[in-house]
Ligand code: CTP
């Protein structure tokens with residue numbers, strides 16, 4: 171109801187957004203994952219759709235309903251998320267990476283369940299690094315590269331780490347949040363870090379924050395031509 175009266179700040183814009191965790195299987199019954207409810211990403215997808223954007227949401231395993239009007243692609247692993255995002259990125263003006271992507275995956279996937287078999291020795295797993303989806307999108311050549319927004323969930327030194335990621339991944343904006351207190355909760359506190367400086371968004375429910383974030387991003391997009 172409220173959104174009906176809001177200006178369509180992202181009218182004509184296409185948003186590609188990742189959300190949720192990824193799940194990296196070890197064997198048919200186990201895997202490695204990250205803590206992420208996907209709530210913030212889904213709230214942003216909803217707020218962007220309300221603001222008139224055409225939204226493609228690439229989601230890891232989460233238990234959330236797809237926001238109205240949003241096209242959703244479900245994936246499980248970081249590699250699948252990467253393969254869903256990269257070919258689509260150039261067709262979008264805006265990319266927002268909210269997913270808590272597993273940084274590593276087991277180097278080998280066991281076809282069958284690994285059994286204890288009375289062994290005293292616990293198994294060890296070799297890990298291999300997953301592709302950095304956000305950094306890969308940000309490396310696309312001009313003309314194919316959307317405006318890029320990253321998230322940084324940190325347990326300490328939030329602004330320092332957020333700024334380091336802004337530079338390392340070469341993105342326009344990094345949104346920081348301090349965890350794990352807020353993970354899975356319905357409210358959150360965010361800090362926006364970009365080349366101009368930093369700005370804190372007061373603690374609020376995730377949908378209110380998402381709407382404020384959409385306003386902040388729309389203002390930045392408006393001053394850039396892609
Ligand atoms: N990200 C991504 N692909 C990855 C890892 C991270 O797209 N393989 C994105 C996240 O969605 C987020 C941003 O990069 O928008 C920062 O993620 P984060 O995990 O905080 O950064 P890392 O570079 O993985 O550094 P670290 O986990 O060591 O803090």
Ligand code: CA
Nearest residue numbers: 270271272273
């Ligand atoms: Ca990481």
